[in-house]
Every structure is written in structure tokens, then in C-alpha cells.
Amino acid sequence: MHPELAQMLDRHATAAVKQVSQGSTAHRAVSVASSLLKVAAMEPRIAAALVAGGTARAAHKAAARTGNADEVPRLILAFYWALSRLDSAADRECAADDAAGKESVVQLSAAAAQLRACLPLLKDRRSDGEPQQLVSCLQQEWLPHAVATAQALQRRWEEQQAGRQAAAQLELAQAAATRCCAYLRCPNLGAEGGPAAGQQPGSKRCGRCRAVWYCGTDCSHADWRAGGHRKVCSALAAARQQLSSNGSKRH
């Protein structure tokens, strides 16, 4: 799911809960918030967006205003399901292959441990607690850990997204390295000289990574400024070095 979509859902959900909670209909707002949190419990990114965004706060405010003995326990149960989803998502992220030693995962794991300790309380207290007491536990104990976990999850997902983009960019650059000009918008493609890297008369190699060729300085400058080579140059250099050191080990 696209992160902006989850945030958009949170904005609409927050507005809906706030709107309903005007005047004497706060208990309706709590009921709307419960339904939204139940939906959120199906998808960790929605759960994180609603908990880290405005929906959870708006729900808590409406619950504090109404203190309704039917709606508040129902809201607490909906929170329980949504927060359990965050907990299992955090568990999965912390166990991922690339998770070891990552700062973001260390933070996530610390936040999730505190959330996990709250979950049984959240489940048990909903049935016997006084509404006002539940609301104050929600504000003081449960929500802060839930928000911290949701935010840590969002940072982790952003980081993974950035990593995937960088990997795709590097792959594209490596494919371009076999062309006579690595600038993908080069107007001279198919011009004189061989089609492969370095075969065209006047070819220029990137002096930093030495991994890609251009038909001239116009293209090398354009690729650096607009073609994205600046972002992959050092990764290409590292990949090239890796290749050549593997090669020398073999011989």
C-alpha cells in the first residue's frame, strides 16, 4: 500500500471523527472511531497511519467527552485489534533478513516491547474497567507506546522504500553501463561507432566510478545533473571494485 494513501485515509478518518463528535453526539464519534480502527486492524499500514496520525487522538478525545459505558469498551477493543496488528507487523520487521544491527529496527523493537506489555491489559480491562478509567489508561499508558511503535514502523517502511528505489536505480545504471552512452536521453544513440561502451570515437568515461561511458562531456554533464548518475556513481564504483576483486581472487 502506498504510504500517502494510508495518510490520506487517516486525514479523512480524523475529520469524520471530529465532525461527528461536535455537540452531544460524542458517543457516535466513538462508535465511528471503533469501526475505523477495526478496518485498520486488517492492514498494518492503515493501523500505523491512524494511530500515528490524528484518528487515535480524535477517538480518545471523543471517548473522554462521552464516557459512554457501551461505546468506550467497544473502542478499547477496537484499539486492541489495531494495536495487535501493529505488534505483529513490528515482530515481522524485526525478524526480517536485513534487520540485524539497523538503528531503525532497534528503535522499533524497543517501542514494540512496551506496546506488547500493554496489550493484555488492554484486552482484560475493557470488560471490567470504568469508562473514565479506561480513557485515562488509554491516554497515559497505551496510546504513547502505540504511537511510538506506529512511528517507528513508518520510519522502517520509508527506509525500505528508499532502499528499493536505490537498488532499482543502480540496476538501471548498470544496464546503461553497457551502452555506448550511459545517458539514457542521449540524442546521439545509434550514431557512428560501435554500439557498446567505450567503442565510439571521442568516448568519455566517468572519472569517478570508471563504470560508465558517454559519447562526450555534454552527456556526462547532463547525466550527472539530470540523469541521476550523481546518486548511483559511488554505488557503481563499489560494484565495479567488488567485481574486479572477485575476478582477481579467482585467478
Ligand SMILES: [Zn+2]
Ligand atoms: Zn551521449
Ligand SMILES: [Zn+2]
Ligand atoms: Zn560515475
